[in-house]
Amino acid sequence: MTKYLYLILALILSSCASLPPPSKPQQISLKTRQQQLAEMNQWNLQGLIAIHSPQDTGSVNINWQQNDQSYLIFLFGPMGANAVQISGKPGSVSLQDAQGKVFHASNPEQLLYSQTGWQLPVSNLYYWARGLPVPQLPAQSEYDAYHRLTHLHQNNWHIWYKQYALFKQRELPSKIVLTHPQLNIKLVIYQWN
Numbered sequence: 001m002t003k004y005l006y007l008i009l010a011l012i013l014s015s016c017a018s019l020p021p022p023s024k025p026q027q028i029s030l031k032t033r034q035q036q037l038a039e040m041n042q043w044n045l046q047g048l049i050a051i052h053s054p055q056d057t058g059s060v061n062i063n064w065q066q067n068d069q070s071y072l073i074f075l076f077g078p079m080g081a082n083a084v085q086i087s088g089k090p091g092s093v094s095l096q097d098a099q100g101k102v103f104h105a106s107n108p109e110q111l112l113y114s115q116t117g118w119q120l121p122v123s124n125l126y127y128w129a130r131g132l133p134v135p136q137l138p139a140q141s142e143y144d145a146y147h148r149l150t151h152l153h154q155n156n157w158h159i160w161y162k163q164y165a166l167f168k169q170r171e172l173p174s175k176i177v178l179t180h181p182q183l184n185i186k187l188v189i190y191q192w193n
Contacts, residue, residue: 025146025164026171033147036170037130041068045129047189049075051118054182058118062187066126073108073122084116119183121157128152128159129187131173149173156180167192 028036043066050059060082063074069089076083085096086108093108095115105111108122124134131149133139139154148171152159163175172192178185 024166025144025148026166027146030143030147033171034132037132037172040130040170042066043130044191044193045189046191047187049120050186050188051120052184053119056117064129071126075116082116084112086112086122088122119180120185121155121178121180124155124157125187128154128176128178129173129189131161131164165189 026033043064045062045064047062048059049062051057058077060075060077065072071086071088073086074083075086081098083098087094087096088108091106093105093111095103095105095111097103097115103111103115105114109120112122113119121128127134133141133149133152133154137154139152141149141153142151144150148164149159149161151161158179160177160179161173161175162177163173164171165174166172170192172189174189176187176189178187
């Protein structure tokens with residue numbers, strides 16, 4: 001439990017960072033941009049998620065550590081309140097709540113909703129957070145003159161890419177708005193590693 005306390009403290013301090021300034025757009029082709037983003041299979045993002053639905057409104061800090069096919073997502077409120085840890089790999093997802101209880105399911109959306117009441121499209125966010133449509137799913141995509149995704153309609157979600165920033169020479173989304181019937185989510189990403 002002590003290691004989680006230190007991790008939560010580190011995440012809280014890192015979440016105080018400000019949003020990076022918008023990047024000067026990089027002139028690369030759509031194919032090159034999508035290939036660079038698709039090749040990112042190990043990353044860490046830190047930011048804030050705000051969710052608004054008819055039943056609930058709230059926000060949490062997020063730290064998402066992705067390593068090929070496995071991930072570890074920490075969601076926590078101010079001062080580490082209501083901390084939730086989601087870990088997953090294909091076919092297996094677990095959630096550990098603030099009291100240390102562990103729950104299991106086959107998909108992260110079902111598990112997160114059953115334990116917290118939050119609807120967050122975790123499986124799709126793996127792609128959407130990087131500015132990519134989910135492969136093998138029908139999508140309507142709009143791009144700007146620099147081949148950056150500006151709007152995506154996929155899987156009954158509208159995803160608006162409001163801002164990009166340069167993180168270690170790679171242009172990535174820093175502000176995303178997702179809408180679904182009766183649900184609005186805003187994701188602000190402070191840091192990509």
